[in-house]
Amino acid sequence: MLKGKTPLLVALALGVFAGGIAFWGIQAEKKRVRRGWNLVPVVVASTDIAEGSVVTFDMISQRPVPDQFVTSSVIKPESATYIVNQKVLVPLQAGDPLLWSQFETTKAAERLSTKVQKKARAITIEAGKTTAVGGWVRPNDHVDVIGTFKDPQTNESVAVTLLQNVIVLATGKITGTTNVNLIPENQREYNNVSLLVIPEEAEILVLATEMGALTLSLRNEDDVDVIEERGRATINTLLSGERTRALQAKRFSTIQVIRGSASERAAAVPAATP
Numbered sequence: 001m002l003k004g005k006t007p008l009l010v011a012l013a014l015g016v017f018a019g020g021i022a023f024w025g026i027q028a029e030k031k032r033v034r035r036g037w038n039l040v041p042v043v044v045a046s047t048d049i050a051e052g053s054v055v056t057f058d059m060i061s062q063r064p065v066p067d068q069f070v071t072s073s074v075i076k077p078e079s080a081t082y083i084v085n086q087k088v089l090v091p092l093q094a095g096d097p098l099l100w101s102q103f104e105t106t107k108a109a110e111r112l113s114t115k116v117q118k119k120a121r122a123i124t125i126e127a128g129k130t131t132a133v134g135g136w137v138r139p140n141d142h143v144d145v146i147g148t149f150k151d152p153q154t155n156e157s158v159a160v161t162l163l164q165n166v167i168v169l170a171t172g173k174i175t176g177t178t179n180v181n182l183i184p185e186n187q188r189e190y191n192n193v194s195l196l197v198i199p200e201e202a203e204i205l206v207l208a209t210e211m212g213a214l215t216l217s218l219r220n221e222d223d224v225d226v227i228e229e230r231g232r233a234t235i236n237t238l239l240s241g242e243r244t245r246a247l248q249a250k251r252f253s254t255i256q257v258i259r260g261s262a263s264e265r266a267a268a269v270p271a272a273t274p
Contacts, residue, residue: 039064042097043075043083049092055083060098072186073099086179112194115169115176122169123202125214127193132171133218137193139176141168142219145195145205149212151234160232162208163201165224170194 046061053059062077070076075083075098086103116122125145129135137143145163150156172190174180180188193216197205208214237243 037066040067040070041077043080045092045094045096047094051091120196121199121202122194123205124192124194128191131215139168142221143216146215147208156234158232158234161230164226167196169196
């Protein structure tokens with residue numbers, strides 16, 4: 001009796017197996033067909049927008065579209081605040097995805113030479129995050145330029161402030177008139193900085209670049225004082241600590257130390273002697 005059922009059981013098992021293969025094959029094909037069709041939200045016009053109109057939040061919304069159609073040119077919801085209060089360069093219809101190129105970012109033919117004052121010069125130095133205050137240096141900031149070299153006479157490493165209170169004209173391709181809000185964040189990073197100097201200072205920077213490394217230190221824009229008698233840091237002054245202690249005293253008398261909370265400030269004030 002069991003013998004007679006064996007072919008039926010085998011046929012049933014083979015049918016289930018074939019069905020499983022067919023099912024997984026269909027699922028794999030669906031996955032292949034749908035690849036690139038995952039939906040991601042993008043910013044679209046919620047109404048018709050005329051050319052030259054200033055965009056408001058009421059004019060935009062978001063809509064999911066297949067991710068294969070979403071490039072870096074398409075504005076995503078997390079960047080929507082960057083286009084609000086900006087003019088569009090082309091007419092848009094309701095439902096159109098918004099692109100960075102449709103907005104007035106900066107003059108297309110922006111020229112750095114127009115920002116260079118007469119009798120001054122623009123010169124570019126390499127300056128990544130580690131040499132530009134972690135990337136905090138921005139156009140129109142005031143910086144000092146510090147050079148690190150090998151003293152040719154003693155072969156000792158030396159750090160010295162070369163230029164003081166220099167104005168930054170540009171960081172990469174971004175100038176003080178560039179509308180940074182309309183530039184995607186991944187395009188705001190830079191690895192060079194353009195400075196406004198006089199011709200003789202440009203010569204100093206060119207030679208200094210050949211001799212060693214340059215670093216920028218950031219100033220308050222209202223701090224225009226320069227150090228007349230500048231020293232220099234060497235291995236000897238670093239290891240002896242003599243100059244460090246003198247400069248520490250100067251720093252304490254120059255920079256106001258602000259504590260975090262009112263209770264901490266009160267605790268820092270000595271009690272009155274009865």
